[in-house]
Amino acid sequence: MGWIGDTVDSIKSIQVRQLLTQGVSLGxxxxxxxxxxxxLMCFTGSESPVxxxxxxxxxxxxxxxxxxxxxxxxxxxxxxxxxxxxVDGREIPIVHRVIKVHERQETGEVEVLTKGDNNYGxxxxxxxxGQLWLQRHxxxxxxxxxxxxxxxxxxxxxxxxxxxxxxxxxxxxxxITSKD
Amino acid sequence: MHSFWLRANAILxxxxxxxxxxxxxxxxxxxFNSASPSAQIQITNINWFQKQRNGNEEVSLTMNITAxxxxxxxxxxxxxxxxxxxxxxxxxxxxxxxxxxxxxxxAKEQAKFRVQTVNKYRxxxxxxxxxxxxxxxxxHWHVMPKAGMMFADKLVIPGYRLPKEYR
Numbered sequence: 001m002g003w004i005g006d007t008v009d010s011i012k013s014i015q016v017r018q019l020l021t022q023g024v025s026l027g028x029x030x031x032x033x034x035x036x037x038x039x040l041m042c043f044t045g046s047e048s049p050v051x052x053x054x055x056x057x058x059x060x061x062x063x064x065x066x067x068x069x070x071x072x073x074x075x076x077x078x079x080x081x082x083x084x085x086x087v088d089g090r091e092i093p094i095v096h097r098v099i100k101v102h103e104r105q106e107t108g109e110v111e112v113l114t115k116g117d118n119n120y121g122x123x124x125x126x127x128x129x130g131q132l133w134l135q136r137h138x139x140x141x142x143x144x145x146x147x148x149x150x151x152x153x154x155x156x157x158x159x160x161x162x163x164x165x166x167x168x169x170x171x172x173x174x175x176i177t178s179k180d
Numbered sequence: 181m182h183s184f185w186l187r188a189n190a191i192l193x194x195x196x197x198x199x200x201x202x203x204x205x206x207x208x209x210x211x212f213n214s215a216s217p218s219a220q221i222q223i224t225n226i227n228w229f230q231k232q233r234n235g236n237e238e239v240s241l242t243m244n245i246t247a248x249x250x251x252x253x254x255x256x257x258x259x260x261x262x263x264x265x266x267x268x269x270x271x272x273x274x275x276x277x278x279x280x281x282x283x284x285x286x287a288k289e290q291a292k293f294r295v296q297t298v299n300k301y302r303x304x305x306x307x308x309x310x311x312x313x314x315x316x317x318x319x320h321w322h323v324m325p326k327a328g329m330m331f332a333d334k335l336v337i338p339g340y341r342l343p344k345e346y347r
Contacts, residue, residue, distance in 0.1 A: 041187060049321070050222065054335070058258060060258070060259060060284065060286065061258065061259055061261065061284070061324045062324075076274075078277060079263070079265045079277040079278075079279050079320065079334075080261075080263060080265075080279075080322055080332055080334075081321040082322075082330075095262075099263075099278075099279035099301060100274060100277065100278050100279060100301075101276070101277040102273045102275070102276050102306050103273055103274050103275040103276075104272065104273055105272060105273060105274045106273065108274075109229075110275075111306075115280075117261065117284065122301070143330065143331060145207070145328055145329045145330060146324070146327070146330065147203060147326070147327055147328075148326065
């Protein structure tokens, strides 16, 4: 009860300047997080330098909830590489391994077929209607490193958005009621 | 400096920093591993070699694959993904790599193996100039760690040739 009384007191005693200062420091934290994310995008050459594994199609190597670090370079795509690609019409990127590569002689354009390690068949079922191969522009990056379990935070927040709102609400409350 | 939340915050930050440091060290320890894998592949039989109606050719072959990949395993290795790919050139395509067989090796004990198998994935060429073609059969391995950087390498075995006529 005393804690609730203290909180109400501190909300009543808010000064405008203090609130503004806190607002600015919150903004600084958010923008520095954004700067770090954009710098990572620049550094790795990939649109999303970190992805969370959502399905079990690459088990036992990558389980649901692991995070993958991506890197994109202009090196040619070769079999065995684990690539992240977007299929036209699907918004969630897929992380699978390249099993076939055919690279044209003159133009250097490449046609690629992928398959999840734990899937029985190749990914032609996942590609767009009538699409048999992936081209270079579909591929967002190669997986170069991985950390287990860290991605569960993102999965929980995406699948149960109420937790996201609770977390943001609690953080907001903490910012308002903190003494500095 | 003595409230519950401040202490909990400090413990959480410290433990996450330590965990991140340990993962980085685990990954760095993989650099000190000098691996010396060995492998041999023999094509025991070309089961059939046909041209499909759409102009593409398909080959079915049986291979005998012997390999010793035990030196690739470290304490930070979760599994090694191994596959055999046929690599060749055609006038249309500068590079063709077709995976014929793959396997997951979860532990060091299973890394020394001998397997006789028909190609797991269909070997289909874009075009029809595989008759009498020279191939390389390359054994690739991809070491997937418990945490950290993954690395891959390969062993190229040249000197295979497809038959001159369809059968």
